Amino acid sequence: MGTGTKQEAGVKPTSEIKSAVVRFAGDSGDGMQLAGAQFTSTSAVIGNDIATLPDYPAEIRAPVGTVAGVSGFQINFSSESIYTPGDKVNALIAMNPAAFKAHIDDVDVGGIVLVNESEFGKMNLKKAGYPEGYNPLDDEEMNQRFQLFKVPISRLNTEALAESGLGNKDVNRCKNMYALGMVYWLYDRPLDTTINQIDSYFGKKKKMPEVAAANIAALKSGFYFGETAELFPVQYHVAKAAIKPGKYRKITGNEAVAMGLVTAAKLAGKDVCYCSYPITPASNVLHALAGMRNFGVKTFQAEDEIAAVCAAIGASYTGQLGVTGTSGPGLALKSEAIGLAVMTEMPLVVVNVQRGGPATGLPTKTEQSDLLQAMYGRNGECPVVIIAAQSPGDCFDSAIEASRIAMQHRVPVILMTDGYLGNGSEPWPIPDHTKFEKIKVEHATDPETYQPYARDENLVRPWALPGTPGLEHRIGGLEKQHITGNVNYEPDNHQLMVEVRQKKIDRLAKLIPEIEPYGDPEGELLVLGWGGTYGSIYTAVGNARKEGKKVSGLHLRHINPMPTNLGEVLKRFKRVLIPELNLGQLRMLIRGKYLADARGLNKVQGRPFLVEEIEQAIDLMLQGKYGDREYLRPHNGLVRVEDQDYDFTSIDGRSQS
Amino acid sequence: MTQLPILTAKDFASDQDIRWCPGCGDYAILNQVKKVLAKIGARRENTVFVAGIGCSSRFPYYMSSYGLHSIHGRAPAFATGVKIANPDLDVWVITGDGDGLSIGGNHLMHILRRNVNVNILLFNNRIYGLTKGQYSPTSETGKKSPSTPMGSIDLPLTPLSIALAAEASFVARCIDVDKNLGEVLERAAAHRGSSFVEIYQDCNVFNHFAFKHASDKDTKEDNIIRLKNGKPLIYGKDRDKGIRLSGDYKLEKVVIGKDCQEDDLIFHDESDEKLAFMLSRMSYPEFPEPMGVYYDVKDDCYEDLLTQQVADAIEQRGEGSIEKLLNSGDTFEVK
Ligand SMILES: Cc1ncc(C[n+]2csc(CCOP(=O)(O)OP(=O)(O)O)c2C)c(N)n1
Ligand code: SF4
Ligand SMILES: [Mg+2]
Numbered sequence: 004m005g006t007g008t009k010q011e012a013g014v015k016p017t018s019e020i021k022s023a024v025v026r027f028a029g030d031s032g033d034g035m036q037l038a039g040a041q042f043t044s045t046s047a048v049i050g051n052d053i054a055t056l057p058d059y060p061a062e063i064r065a066p067v068g069t070v071a072g073v074s075g076f077q078i079n080f081s082s083e084s085i086y087t088p089g090d091k092v093n094a095l096i097a098m099n100p101a102a103f104k105a106h107i108d109d110v111d112v113g114g115i116v117l118v119n120e121s122e123f124g125k126m127n128l129k130k131a132g133y134p135e136g137y138n139p140l141d142d143e144e145m146n147q148r149f150q151l152f153k154v155p156i157s158r159l160n161t162e163a164l165a166e167s168g169l170g171n172k173d174v175n176r177c178k179n180m181y182a183l184g185m186v187y188w189l190y191d192r193p194l195d196t197t198i199n200q201i202d203s204y205f206g207k208k209k210k211m212p213e214v215a216a217a218n219i220a221a222l223k224s225g226f227y228f229g230e231t232a233e234l235f236p237v238q239y240h241v242a243k244a245a246i247k248p249g250k251y252r253k254i255t256g257n258e259a260v261a262m263g264l265v266t267a268a269k270l271a272g273k274d275v276c277y278c279s280y281p282i283t284p285a286s287n288v289l290h291a292l293a294g295m296r297n298f299g300v301k302t303f304q305a306e307d308e309i310a311a312v313c314a315a316i317g318a319s320y321t322g323q324l325g326v327t328g329t330s331g332p333g334l335a336l337k338s339e340a341i342g343l344a345v346m347t348e349m350p351l352v353v354v355n356v357q358r359g360g361p362a363t364g365l366p367t368k369t370e371q372s373d374l375l376q377a378m379y380g381r382n383g384e385c386p387v388v389i390i391a392a393q394s395p396g397d398c399f400d401s402a403i404e405a406s407r408i409a410m411q412h413r414v415p416v417i418l419m420t421d422g423y424l425g426n427g428s429e430p431w432p433i434p435d436h437t438k439f440e441k442i443k444v445e446h447a448t449d450p451e452t453y454q455p456y457a458r459d460e461n462l463v464r465p466w467a468l469p470g471t472p473g474l475e476h477r478i479g480g481l482e483k484q485h486i487t488g489n490v491n492y493e494p495d496n497h498q499l500m501v502e503v504r505q506k507k508i509d510r511l512a513k514l515i516p517e518i519e520p521y522g523d524p525e526g527e528l529l530v531l532g533w534g535g536t537y538g539s540i541y542t543a544v545g546n547a548r549k550e551g552k553k554v555s556g557l558h559l560r561h562i563n564p565m566p567t568n569l570g571e572v573l574k575r576f577k578r579v580l581i582p583e584l585n586l587g588q589l590r591m592l593i594r595g596k597y598l599a600d601a602r603g604l605n606k607v608q609g610r611p612f613l614v615e616e617i618e619q620a621i622d623l624m625l626q627g628k629y630g631d632r633e634y635l636r637p638h639n640g641l642v643r644v645e646d647q648d649y650d651f652t653s654i655d656g657r658s659q660s
Numbered sequence: 661m662t663q664l665p666i667l668t669a670k671d672f673a674s675d676q677d678i679r680w681c682p683g684c685g686d687y688a689i690l691n692q693v694k695k696v697l698a699k700i701g702a703r704r705e706n707t708v709f710v711a712g713i714g715c716s717s718r719f720p721y722y723m724s725s726y727g728l729h730s731i732h733g734r735a736p737a738f739a740t741g742v743k744i745a746n747p748d749l750d751v752w753v754i755t756g757d758g759d760g761l762s763i764g765g766n767h768l769m770h771i772l773r774r775n776v777n778v779n780i781l782l783f784n785n786r787i788y789g790l791t792k793g794q795y796s797p798t799s800e801t802g803k804k805s806p807s808t809p810m811g812s813i814d815l816p817l818t819p820l821s822i823a824l825a826a827e828a829s830f831v832a833r834c835i836d837v838d839k840n841l842g843e844v845l846e847r848a849a850a851h852r853g854s855s856f857v858e859i860y861q862d863c864n865v866f867n868h869f870a871f872k873h874a875s876d877k878d879t880k881e882d883n884i885i886r887l888k889n890g891k892p893l894i895y896g897k898d899r900d901k902g903i904r905l906s907g908d909y910k911l912e913k914v915v916i917g918k919d920c921q922e923d924d925l926i927f928h929d930e931s932d933e934k935l936a937f938m939l940s941r942m943s944y945p946e947f948p949e950p951m952g953v954y955y956d957v958k959d960d961c962y963e964d965l966l967t968q969q970v971a972d973a974i975e976q977r978g979e980g981s982i983e984k985l986l987n988s989g990d991t992f993e994v995k
Contacts, residue, residue: 048992196990246994253990266982276745296973298980301744301966306770310737313730313767317710317741320728321749325741343731433991436982469726469742469749472705477674477721479729480713489676490721 017191018237022081024089025186027179028106029098029119030067031060031074034179038096039076041183045196047253047430050243051080054538056088056611057426061283061366068130073105082242086394086538088427090613090640094189096182098122098156100131103139107149108639115235116149117185119178121157152234156182156225163224167217177221184225191240194222247432254431256395256424257284260328260354261291263402265298268324270403271410271442274299276318278311279328283366284422285356288328308333312340312353319350322446322468324406328354331373332363334417338381341415345385345504347478348456348464350409353387354402357421359609368609369422371534372585377417378563378592384501386508388416389563393537395424396431401560407442412463412511419562421584423611424535447474455488461514462507464488512564518572522548522555525575528624531601532582533559533589536612540582543617554621562589570597580604580624582617587634603634604642613640664703669694672704674724680715685836685862686783690722693752693781696845697725707750710739712764714756715790716783716861733764736771739778740962747963750849751778757798758788761819765797772826774962775853779845782819782856785863786870793866805866820940820954823856824933830855831936831955835874836862840886840951847953853961873944874951883944887952892925895948902926903947911938913947930956 025042027035036057046053058075065072079089091111097103099122110116123140139145140153160181164174180201187194198219205215229235254262268275277300279289293302301318305311312327319325327337334355344351357373359365377389388408392401398420405418447453447465450473456464467474476488484491485499520529522544532540537558544556557572559565573579573593581590582604590603604620606612619642623629628644635642638657649656672694680686697707707725711717713732720727726749730738739753753771760768760782771778787805788794795805795812798819802811823831830851834841836859848855860871873883885895885903893903894916902925906912914920929935936955943949974980 044990047990050992050994243994248994250987251992251994252987258989262985265980265985269982274745276741278741278744295980295985296970297977298985299970299974300980301970303740303744303966305737305740306766309734310740310767310770313734313737314741314744316730317728317738317743318745319741320738321742321746323745325745339731340734347728430992433986436986439982469708470705470746472703475704475724475726477676477723477727477729479711479720479727480731481729 016237017240020239020241021083022079022085023093023190023239023241024077024079024091025094025096025190026075026077026092026106026109027096027182028073028075028102029179030101031065031072032067033074033098034176035074035076035098038179038183039078041197041200042186042192043078043428044200044253045187045192046078046080047251048196049192050246051082051241052085052244052246053078053080053253053428053430054085054088055079055428056423058610059367066130068099068101068127070101070105070131073102075102075106080241082244084244084246086542087611087614090615094186096186098178098182100128100133100139104131104133107139107145110149112148114149115152115189117152117154117182119156119182120153121155154185154228154234159224159228160221163221164217167220168213169217173214174217177218180218180221181225184222184227185229187222188226188229189235189238191238194226197222246430250433251430252433253428254396254399255287255426255428256392256398256420257287257356257426258291259395259398259431260288260402260418260420260425261295263399264292264324264326264352264406265295265300266399266436266439267403267406267442269298270439271324271406271444273322273324273410273444274301275326276301276303276315276323277326277328278303278305278314278318280305280308280311280333282308282330282333284358284425285328285330285333285354287425288354288356308336309340312337312351316340316344316347316349316351319344320469322466324352324410325350326352326354326406328356330356330358331360331376334373334376335380341387342381342383342385343480344415345381345387346480346483348413348504349415350413350466351415352402352405352409353415353417355417355419356425357419359607365609367422369535369611370584370607370609371421371536372588372607373419374533374562374585374588375591377419384505386505386563388412388414388508388511389419389561390416391419391534391560391562392424393534393558393560395427395429398424399431399434403439404560408511410442410444412461412507413466414508419534421535447471450474454486456483456486458503461510462503509564512561512567515561515564515566517568518557518559518566520555520557520572523553524555526553526555527576528552528554528578528580528621529573529576530554530556530580530582530617530621531559531573531589531593532556533562536582536584539612539614539617542614543621546614546618547621552621552625554625559589562592565596573597573599578602578624580620582606582612582620584611590634602629602632604637605634606637613637616640616642667698667702667704669698672697672724674722676721678722679718681865683864684715685785685864686716686719688836689781689783689841689859689861690719692841692845694723696842696849700846700849702750702849706748707752708742709752709754710735710742711754712756712759713790714759714788715863716756716785717754717759719754733759733762734767735759736764736767736780740771740774740776743776743778743963744966747777747967753778753780755780755782756789757782757784757786757796757819761797761817761822765822769822769826772823772828772854772856775827775829775959776963777852777854777961779848779855780857782858783861784819784858785861785867786816787863787867789863789866818940818943819858821937824937824940824955828856828955829853829957829959830953831940832856832953833858833860833949833951835860835871835951837875838951844952847956851956853959874949883948885948885950887928887939887950887954889928889930889953892922892927893950894922894925901948911942911947930954
């Protein structure tokens with residue numbers, strides 16, 4: 004978005020723009036995640052609002068040069084508030100033909116495409132799957148459609164580091180910094196944040212000053228190349244965003260979850276016992292907490308997800324904050340034990356960083372398809388509390404809320420995040436820790452009055468810790484007798500106990516805040532969402548409202564139980580649209596519970612919603628174009644009613660008319 | 661400080677009716693455990709029994725201590741969580757041959773290699789009792805059961821070999837009705853680290869006399885060896901038989917005085933892992949089966965090391981401050 008170009012003699016013109024979406028793409032080994040993360044830090048530090056979307060392959064070492072091995076990192080940075088990593092890419096950095104091929108379709112018409120020309124040889128073109136004799140860089144259409152900048156980055160980087168004393172391999176590893184330097188110049192960003200980080204990582208931590216020096220040299224060379232070469236006609240400038248003054252940090256959802264858990268434990272006077280089994284995209288939570296031993300955090304890498312949840316329950320049983328973290332396949336393995344936590348009414352937090360499923364599915368891509376698993380994926384009547392975080396920073400508050408409810412109400416709480424939230428980052432206003440509310444947790448101590456399954460007004464049973472004299476009792480998975488907690492199989496008692504476990508969750512609704520839509524309190528259309536789609540939905544609703552459409556938005560943090568006034572809010576709108584990255588799981592709950600004729604926008608492509616996809620669905624809903632369709636899906640960014648039928652027998656699944 | 665009351669075996673009984681079949685070997689084990697707890701001065705409030713699922717795993721309900729009857733096969737994982745979070749508790753894991761070696765085999769292996777300080781009692785009745793008599797991972801090949809009417813076709817595994825292979829630091833075996841059970845349990849309780857005790861347990865309903873060779877008063881001394889650290893492997897009612905290592909490193913049964921002298925026998929050494937493994941491979945009827953402590957070595961416990969890491973981290977970096985944590989990472993000021 005250009006807002007003016009100023010020109011001075013001898014200096015390249017600078018064009019003031021409000022925001023830009025940049026995507027770094029290359030082979031998994033090309034260091035694109037690192038380049039992206041650096042660009043993000045720098046942009047955050049100079050005061051832009053940011054949102055990022057890392058996108059990496061499932062295979063650590065997919066064949067070099069192939070499309071399967073392409074790793075990408077997208078960042079949207081702006082002088083205004085933004086809530087998504089952006090729809091169309093304004094500048095793509097493609098380090099090889101495969102990266103070019105994988106991402107070129109997402110680049111805006113007229114967008115910048117900076118390619119590492121050195122890698123566009125015959126071999127790599129072939130590996131990327133281009134037909135023999137074809138080079139997209141020579142394709143007239145490509146050159147017309149985009150501003151194609153061909154720079155032999157690998158060669159220039161090698162030349163720049165000729166004196167570095169490093170071997171070829173190490174020199175070549177610095178080319179991401181060379182590319183980053185060029186992009187820094189293009190968007191008029193300072194180098195100091197990255198230089199400092201390179202220095203402290205390679206120089207101080209890893210004790211490899213020569214590697215640090217080489218990376219810094221590459222970065223600077225790239226930057227100077229941008230400045231001196233007659234390559235880019237203009238330099239872009241994105242001003243600081245008018246974000247509220249204060250101290251911020253860049254935060255990913257997984258970091259925020261880890262910090263939230265530790266904070267919650269401290270607020271309750273407890274320690275975190277985080278028991279987990281590595282799984283993408285949840286592993287970073289384990290890694291983060293493993294580094295926090297000085298907070299009393301005990302992490303336990305169990306032999307599998309079952310052991311992990313069981314150990315977490317064991318830890319809760321002794322009075323600590325037992326937490327287990329995983330992704331969809333792991334959640335499936337934990338179901339039986341979560342049932343035990345429901346039966347024994349034990350505090351437990353289960354963090355589920357969702358990914359594409361079913362089975363192993365799309366391990367590194369985002370999706371929201373575990374909602375019904377979280378709700379119902381257990382034997383028996385087995386209600387748990389479900390909380391969904393809606394942005395990377397919000398994962399912090401959600402983790403505290405989940406821990407608070409688990410500890411105070413002795414229930415398993417499933418905290419739903421997803422790959423996009425977990426790995427995505429945003430600037431996060433650092434909260435004032437003195438303002439956090441203490442989490443009051445009481446433990447039974449009096450042998451005279453203690454009954455394992457007696458209940459308070461919230462139907463919560465006492466938490467009696469082993470080690471307490473006189474409170475010795477036995478609990479387990481067999482049905483409990485009301486009050487005494489002894490094993491009991493009587494028909495009436497079972498009915499009572501099943502209902503009390505349900506009621507306990509239902510009553511919680513009274514203790515959570517009511518919700519109000521953003522936009523108008525009533526109108527033509529309510530766009531209802533949950534979890535990581537918040538940014539896209541919020542932006543789309545905002546855009547629609549700017550155009551005068553009678554649209555409001557509502558985003559659920561509490562999914563089980565739902566806020567008490569949700570049914571009433573739904574009734575205030577003529578239509579309800581629920582965009583989800585699944586085939587309609589919240590829609591099913593809403594339809595079932597409130598008999599509302601909610602329609603969906605459902606995308607399962609491993610990627611977050613584009614804002615424009617939701618905008619189109621909003622229009623179709625307002626125009627009554629959904630007809631009888633329960634949901635629509637986007638295809639290549641377009642949501643069209645006439646484009647919904649798959650031909651499951653054709654090679655691309657789309658009907659050929 | 662007031663003197664804590666001395667507890668008797670009876671004090672460790674809960675008020676619940678015991679639901680095992682009359683004559684089940686589990687009763688004998690329950691009684692021995694209660695006696696041992698009284699003897700070693702265990703405190704009810706500090707003792708936790710964690711069990712999986714099975715007849716044997718009902719055990720915690722019958723104790724007056726803390727108890728967690730968990731889910732099938734996962735008791736070692738719950739116990740690990742308990743010990744990680746509160747290393748001061750005395751934790752006993754009760755499991756069966758199905759619970760511990762079939763569905764929970766994985767967890768058993770890992771708690772042993774981590775050497776979490778718990779006492780694991782595996783009630784081996786070579787059958788699935790609770791589900792009414794299907795064959796188990798320790799049932800002999802050819803076992804006829806409701807699920808194997810033509811006889812089972814899989815090879816059984818040996819719990820003690822598994823435990824040793826999983827790096828257990830204490831491995832023992834005993835028999836539900838034998839006098840050595842109490843001694844072994846005491847040793848297990850005294851051992852710091854995972855103590856693994858296989859107990860031959862008679863399921864008189866679905867697999868009666870599975871261990872008759874080892875429990876029958878008249879014949880058992882010919883079929884078992886009572887292990888004593890530093891003592892030769894001698895057995896037999898008349899203590900005239902022994903076990904010797906042959907020239908080709910195989911175990912052989914010998915008659916003392918006829919084939920060799922006592923000094924030629926193998927001398928038991930509880931710290932010898934290879935010997936322990938060889939002993940674990942001895943099975944009836946080819947060999948008498950060793951009873952008692954096979955292996956007992958000192959090793960670090962998982963929860964101690966973890967607690968130490970926490971202490972070290974606090975010493976090196978100072979007690980974690982939430983304020984500092986929130987302000988870590990890439991921070992920046994917006995003016
Ligand atoms: C997940 C699960 N699968 C199956 C069962 C059924 N089940 C209960 S106990 C048991 C076998 C128990 O055998 P063992 O551990 O030898 O105990 P025993 O009853 O012989 O003491 C089985 C299969 C269960 N409770 N849970
Ligand atoms: S079925 Fe067998 S193991 Fe179970 S209680 Fe009866 S006798 Fe004991
Ligand atoms: Mg059994």
